[in-house]
Amino acid sequence: MYRPLARLSAAEAVFNAIRGDIESELIPVGSKLNSEATLSQQYGVSRSVIREALRSCTALGLTVTRTGKGTFVVASKVANDLTLGQYSARDLTEARPHIEVPAAGLAAERRTPEELDVLRGIVAAMATETDPESWVALDSSFHATIARASGNRVFASVVADIRDALAHQSETLNMVADRQHASDVEHQEILAAIEAGSAENARAAMAHHLEAVGVALDSILNN
Amino acid sequence: MYRPLARLSAAEAVFNAIRGDIESELIPVGSKLNSEATLSQQYGVSRSVIREALRSCTALGLTVTRTGKGTFVVASKVANDLTLGQYSARDLTEARPHIEVPAAGLAAERRTPEELDVLRGIVAAMATETDPESWVALDSSFHATIARASGNRVFASVVADIRDALAHQSETLNMVADRQHASDVEHQEILAAIEAGSAENARAAMAHHLEAVGVALDSILNN
DNA sequence: GCTGTCCGGCTGTCTGACAGGTTCACGCCT
DNA sequence: AGGCGTGAACCTGTCAGACAGCCGGACAGC
Numbered sequence: 476m477y478r479p480l481a482r483l484s485a486a487e488a489v490f491n492a493i494r495g496d497i498e499s500e501l502i503p504v505g506s507k508l509n510s511e512a513t514l515s516q517q518y519g520v521s522r523s524v525i526r527e528a529l530r531s532c533t534a535l536g537l538t539v540t541r542t543g544k545g546t547f548v549v550a551s552k553v554a555n556d557l558t559l560g561q562y563s564a565r566d567l568t569e570a571r572p573h574i575e576v577p578a579a580g581l582a583a584e585r586r587t588p589e590e591l592d593v594l595r596g597i598v599a600a601m602a603t604e605t606d607p608e609s610w611v612a613l614d615s616s617f618h619a620t621i622a623r624a625s626g627n628r629v630f631a632s633v634v635a636d637i638r639d640a641l642a643h644q645s646e647t648l649n650m651v652a653d654r655q656h657a658s659d660v661e662h663q664e665i666l667a668a669i670e671a672g673s674a675e676n677a678r679a680a681m682a683h684h685l686e687a688v689g690v691a692l693d694s695i696l697n698n
Numbered sequence: 699m700y701r702p703l704a705r706l707s708a709a710e711a712v713f714n715a716i717r718g719d720i721e722s723e724l725i726p727v728g729s730k731l732n733s734e735a736t737l738s739q740q741y742g743v744s745r746s747v748i749r750e751a752l753r754s755c756t757a758l759g760l761t762v763t764r765t766g767k768g769t770f771v772v773a774s775k776v777a778n779d780l781t782l783g784q785y786s787a788r789d790l791t792e793a794r795p796h797i798e799v800p801a802a803g804l805a806a807e808r809r810t811p812e813e814l815d816v817l818r819g820i821v822a823a824m825a826t827e828t829d830p831e832s833w834v835a836l837d838s839s840f841h842a843t844i845a846r847a848s849g850n851r852v853f854a855s856v857v858a859d860i861r862d863a864l865a866h867q868s869e870t871l872n873m874v875a876d877r878q879h880a881s882d883v884e885h886q887e888i889l890a891a892i893e894a895g896s897a898e899n900a901r902a903a904m905a906h907h908l909e910a911v912g913v914a915l916d917s918i919l920n921n
Numbered sequence: 922g923c924t925g926t927c928c929g930g931c932t933g934t935c936t937g938a939c940a941g942g943t944t945c946a947c948g949c950c951t
Numbered sequence: 952a953g954g955c956g957t958g959a960a961c962c963t964g965t966c967a968g969a970c971a972g973c974c975g976g977a978c979a980g981c
Contacts, residue, residue: 484964485964485965486964520966521965522967523965524966541973542972543973543974544973
């Protein structure tokens with residue numbers, strides 16, 4: 476009575492199998508999948524098919540693959556903010572300096588006294604904040620406020636988007652513990668430059684800060 | 699001042715490029731991508747890399763690939779119900795008969811007079827309904843009511859899930875125009891069997907209905 | 922004890938090949 | 952002339968084998 480639909484391709488079948496194992500947590504988050512060669516033998520298909528299946532898992536954010544090491548499970552289910560979180564950590568880290576550094580320079584020249592007050596308040600609050608999530612929220616405000624203080628609506632809007640995306644990434648939180656104190660110091664330097672009205676120093680301080688953050692994120696992504 | 703993150707693999711780079719073209723609607727929805735061999739030449743990489751990149755697009759629901767025909771753009775952005783819409787049209791069509799057919803049989807034996815009234819009302823409404831979306835909603839109610847009438851909470855729950863997922867798929871709507879009248883007739887036959895208390899006839903009528911729907915969906919998926 | 926080097930394992934990519942699905946035009950038959 | 956089958960061209964799906972580059976650990980030398 477029942478006629479099946481078109482056959483699944485081998486790659487789809489393997490993808491379904493692996494995805495099922497991951498979503499059922501049969502393969503727990505954090506663990507390493509078998510090597511492509513091993514999976515190839517296990518499923519009785521060529522390595523090309525395995526790679527395409529893993530590529531699907533990676534596209535859905537279930538796994539990450541690192542050259543020379545293997546493929547690792549990073550989530551047991553598909554994140555539902557795949558749409559909104561359209562920026563990858565790499566995209567963000569790469570783009571930030573190009574936007575936030577010039578924005579900091581403009582902010583040093585154009586900031587109002589009120590904006591300075593806000594920034595001082597944020598920096599002070601961060602120094603005593605111990606909860607990582609709250610600290611990240613303050614960090615977002617700090618950078619967003621500087622972008623607004625640049626007087627350029629494009630910078631303000633883009634930085635707001637970037638901060639929003641960053642706040643939704645687990646790497647951000649993982650990084651806080653190591654970077655919190657260092658970031659506080661760097662923030663103070665940025666603030667000082669903006670207070671002094673030195674665009675050059677503000678750009679340098681912001682560049683230094685983002686560089687350090689980028690390095691930290693990089694090491695987390697490749698550990 | 700700025701050190702880039704780890705290089706993107708060729709497959710990731712090509713994926714980003716194609717995804718960008720799709721999301722910017724530079725490659726409009728409905729159009730066909732160049733063949734894998736052609737893309738291979740265009741991007742200067744091997745066909746394997748192209749296939750992995752396209753596999754990523756397909757995993758995100760941006761494209762579908764059909765053997766012997768090519769790869770087609772089906773969405774300009776990643777759907778945000780990738781999580782919820784965890785069932786593919788294929789999954790649904792494949793599973794439905796195994797659940798709804800026995801449920802119809804049980805419903806014929808266990809339905810209450812009140813449930814019969816509800817079903818009659820739905821069938822009557824569908825016969826005069828012209829708006830496709832409203833018709834689909836009634837269709838969902840019809841199948842869900844039968845599942846509830848089976849007296850088996852598992853069937854009721856599963857069918858509700860299935861109907862919910864189906865209602866969110868564009869293929870469902872595309873199919874209505876062609877199938878509406880035929881489905882109305884088939885629904886009447888199912889209702890008649892359930893009214894008569896004939897489990898055998900109810901199963902047969904439901905099986906026939908789902909078979910016809912499956913064929914229609916199949917032709918849409920492979921047109 | 923520390924360091925540097927080497928090796929085995931793994932991913933990233935390429936090449937070439939063949940099977941099977943799809944389309945279309947050409948030519949044959951009616 | 953019109954319908955029909957058939958084959959050629961093109962496309963995706965899969966396979967096997969190969970090699971470069973990255974990574975981790977073992978092992979020898981200082």
